[in-house]
Amino acid sequence: MSAGLASVRRVIERWNRDQVLALAPDASSQKAAQGVSSPGKWSNAGVTAEAVWGECKGSGSKPYRACVDLSGPAYRCSCPSRKFPCKHALGLLLLWSADGVPDADAPADWVAEWLDQRRVRAERPAPAPRTAAGAAPDPKRAEQREQRVAAGLEELERWLADQVRQGVAGSRRHDHWDGLVKRLVDAQAPGVAGTVSRLGAVLGGEDWPARLLSEYALLHLLVVAHRREPPAPAVRGRVGFQTSREEVLAGETVRDLWDVLGRRDEEQDRLISRRVWLRGRASGRAALVLSFAPVGQALDASLVTGTTVDAELAFYPGSAPLRALVADRHGAVPATVPPGSALERALEEVAAALAGDPWTDSWPLVLDAVAPMRDGNGSWLLGGPDGGLPLHPSAGAPWRLVAASGGRPLTVAAEWTPQGLRPLSMWDEEGQVMVL
Known part of the structure; x- marks a missing residue:
C-alpha cells in the first residue's frame, strides 16, 4: 500500500459515523444525509489523503458534485442548499466512513482545481484584524462564509442560465427576483443580492429586454470573475465582502x-x-x-x-x-470654477474606469464648454457643435440649465451612467455655481 493510501486508511479509522453526524448543522440534515449515504446514490467517487469526492444523483438531469477537504474539514457541493455542510457532503462522508468509497491515486480534475484554489487562498497574506478590541478574527467563520458565498454564486449562475434558456418574457413581474434575493442574502453575498433586487427598475422602458439581458451578462461576469484566484478587490466588493x-x-x-x-x-x-x-x-x-x-x-x-x-x-x-x-x-x-474636459476626453476617462471595473454604473465628469440641446428625435443632449451625450431619462427637460445657458457654453458637472448623464451643478460666466 502506498504512503498516500495508508494515510487515507488512518484517517478513516479516526472518522466514524457519530463523528460525521456531529458535523451536521441540525437534526434534519442528519436524517437527510443518511438518506443519501447508500452506494447506489453515488458515482465517480474516490478518496485520497487530501479529499473525498463523488457525484450524487438528485432531482435534476445532472448529478450533484460534492467534495470534502479532509484537512479542514471544508465542503463544496453544486446543490442549491444553504446549509453547510449540506446533506450530500454529509452523506458522502458517511459512505466514506463505512469504507464505501474506493481509494484513488489522485483527485478528480474538478476536485484538484478546488483544492488548488483553497491553497492559494490560504497562502494570501491575512488582512489586519478588524475587531476594535484586538481579538483575532475567527478563521472558521470566515471559511464558512467563503463557502456560502461560493455556493450562492453557483446557484446564481444556474439561475441565469435558466433565464436565458427560457427567455425573459416571464420577468415582467417586479417580484420575479424576490426568492433569489433572499437566497443570496442567506448566502452572505449582500452586494450581489442588492444588485439583483434592483433589476425591477429596468422594466419601465421600452427597451427593457435588452437592458435586462445586459444586467444578466454583468452578473454572469461577476460570478466568473469571483472564481478566479485571487478575486480582484473590486469583485469581492461587488459580491459583498466589505473593507472596514x-x-x-x-x-x-x-x-x-x-x-x-x-x-x-x-x-x-x-x-x-x-x-x-x-x-x-x-x-x-x-x-x-x-x-x-x-x-x-x-x-x-x-x-x-x-x-x-x-x-x-x-x-x-x-x-x-x-x-x-x-x-x-x-x-x-476659495471656490473657483473647476477645470473641465472636452467630451472626447471625458468619454476616454469613463472607458478607462469601465476597463478597470466593468460593473461601474456611475462616474463624475466636469464638462467644459457644453450647453443643453436637442437631437433630431427631440431628446435632450449636453454637448457642443461636434455632438453631445444624452441626458438620463429621469433628468427630464433641463429647463434650469437651458435658462442659465441661454445658448452659451458653460462648465457643467454631471454624473455619467449607462442610461445617460445626470446633471449635478453648473457654473456661469461669472463663476457662480447653480445646483441642478
Missing part, C-alpha cells in the same frame, strides 16, 4: 484641493444613502463619498456643492478606485 473603515483609513491618502461637484440622495428599504461627488484639482481623480441614515435622521452635510476643500481622501481598494473616505480636512479654500 479602519482598514481604508490605515492605507495611503491623497491630499488635494477637492471640488464638491454635487450630491444625490436615494431611499431604499427605509434607508437614505447620500452620494457626494468630488474631483481633485491637481490629481484629476474622481471620488465618491457615501453616507447613510434611516429615514427621518440627518445625513452628513459637511461637503457642500460648489465649495472646494483641502483634504486627504483614503480610497477603498479596486481596479478603478472611486469610493473614498475623508481622512483629514485642512480647511476650506
